[in-house]
Amino acid sequence: MTKSDKITVHYNEVPIYDICIKHSFSSFFRQLEKLNTKGKKICIVCDSTTKELFLDDVIDLVKEYSAQVESFSFPAGEESKTLDTVRKLYEQLTLSRFDRSDLLIALGGGVVGDLCGFTAATYLRGIQFIQMPTTLLSMVDSSIGGKTGVDFDSYKNMVGAFHQPKNVYINTACLKTLEKRVYVSGFGEVIKYGLISDPEFYTWLKENRESLLAYDEGALREMIYRSCINKQKVVESDPEEKGLRAVLNLGHTIGHAVEKLKEFSLYHGECVSIGMVAAAYISYQRGLLTAEELEDIKETLSSFGLPVHVEGIDAEETVAATKNDKKMQAGKIKFILMKGLGQCYIDNTVSDQELLDGVNYILQNK
Ligand SMILES: NC(=O)c1ccc[n+]([C@@H]2O[C@H](COP(=O)([O-])OP(=O)(O)OC[C@H]3O[C@@H](n4cnc5c(N)ncnc54)[C@H](O)[C@@H]3O)[C@@H](O)[C@H]2O)c1
Numbered sequence: 001m002t003k004s005d006k007i008t009v010h011y012n013e014v015p016i017y018d019i020c021i022k023h024s025f026s027s028f029f030r031q032l033e034k035l036n037t038k039g040k041k042i043c044i045v046c047d048s049t050t051k052e053l054f055l056d057d058v059i060d061l062v063k064e065y066s067a068q069v070e071s072f073s074f075p076a077g078e079e080s081k082t083l084d085t086v087r088k089l090y091e092q093l094t095l096s097r098f099d100r101s102d103l104l105i106a107l108g109g110g111v112v113g114d115l116c117g118f119t120a121a122t123y124l125r126g127i128q129f130i131q132m133p134t135t136l137l138s139m140v141d142s143s144i145g146g147k148t149g150v151d152f153d154s155y156k157n158m159v160g161a162f163h164q165p166k167n168v169y170i171n172t173a174c175l176k177t178l179e180k181r182v183y184v185s186g187f188g189e190v191i192k193y194g195l196i197s198d199p200e201f202y203t204w205l206k207e208n209r210e211s212l213l214a215y216d217e218g219a220l221r222e223m224i225y226r227s228c229i230n231k232q233k234v235v236e237s238d239p240e241e242k243g244l245r246a247v248l249n250l251g252h253t254i255g256h257a258v259e260k261l262k263e264f265s266l267y268h269g270e271c272v273s274i275g276m277v278a279a280a281y282i283s284y285q286r287g288l289l290t291a292e293e294l295e296d297i298k299e300t301l302s303s304f305g306l307p308v309h310v311e312g313i314d315a316e317e318t319v320a321a322t323k324n325d326k327k328m329q330a331g332k333i334k335f336i337l338m339k340g341l342g343q344c345y346i347d348n349t350v351s352d353q354e355l356l357d358g359v360n361y362i363l364q365n366k
Pocket residue numbers: 047048049050053076077078081108109110111112114134135136137138141142143144145146147148156157174175176177178179182185267268269
């Protein structure tokens with residue numbers, strides 16, 4: 001593997017798992033060899049779309065390296081990321097007598113990864129799992145860092161656990177079949193890394209936009225590699241989000257509220273984009289960003305095809321929905337503000353009025 005093929009994620013300086021960035025599934029067997037899976041059962045978890053597109057290929061690869069391969073699938077979409085789906089998966093694993101030595105593989109986007117990871121974290125108090133992300137968002141973000149979970153009563157990720165994968169295997173060829181809107185939504189999280197702490201990456205993204213939107217393989221690999229490195233750095237420094245890792249929630253407090261009030265008709269990455277604009281506006285109001293920087297952020301997000309405003313939701317209800325987000329500490333929201341382009345920090349003093357102003361800005365009420 002070349003340097004940019006592989007990133008090793010460490011906790012307390014101990015290597016925990018590799019992120020492999022490849023252009024096909026063909027070398028995946030090496031990961032199974034490392035995990036010594038020959039005598040183990042494997043269940044590949046996918047949604048209705050990734051089942052159709054990739055399941056047969058992955059089964060063909062895995063069957064030689066396993067005692068028994070089966071699959072579990074559910075209807076594609078955030079609506080399936082619930083305890084009900086987890087229950088069905090527990091049921092199948094129980095009936096198939098999966099034990100603690102067996103393995104799950106999450107073959108899909110963030111919904112599959114979060115749900116499969118949560119099942120792996122809780123079934124028999126924890127079994128091994130591998131992430132095989134197939135959307136841009138899941139390749140650069142959700143498959144890394146061990147946050148797993150499901151939604152509860154339409155509150156995002158209300159039930160969850162930290163559970164680290166044994167490997168993250170990225171096959172960039174999977175991106176080719178993504179609907180353009182789903183592909184683009186992943187840029188919400190990619191641009192986020194630039195804004196949090198990597199101004200050079202932010203500039204590089206602007207300069208390489210056309211190649212990235214045209215799926216240029218070289219540009220894509222570079223972008224995925226740099227995004228994974230950004231995520232790796234933050235999760236290594238704070239594996240269980242006790243402090244610094246919260247910066248990754250830039251755009252998410254208001255973004256999650258929008259996601260809920262729009263009843264999941266917008267994709268997660270789209271809501272993150274809208275939420276980042278609200279956070280940028282609040283930062284601008286505090287004098288932390290200039291008017292030009294605020295415009296630059298909006299312009300960059302829109303130029304990738306991401307939404308920067310939203311319609312059809314009520315500003316006060318949106319602010320109320322932010323209170324149900326998990327990013328609260330002693331009744332205060334842990335809000336992520338920007339200090340110029342490429343620097344963020346956690347702030348516990350954002351008032352309801354500022355949230356309302358931020359929401360009105362994305363609703364274009366001002
Ligand atoms: N755990 C974390 O740290 C973390 C971080 C960010 C986001 N998330 C979660 O990730 C989820 C969003 O992930 P997502 O954007 O990948 O959504 P997703 O998993 O719903 O995938 C989006 C759509 O693309 C389809 N799809 C997947 N791969 C495909 C492919 N290769 N070709 C064609 N279609 C394909 C899916 O079937 C689905 O319809 C949210 O639930 C969010 O909360 C988690």
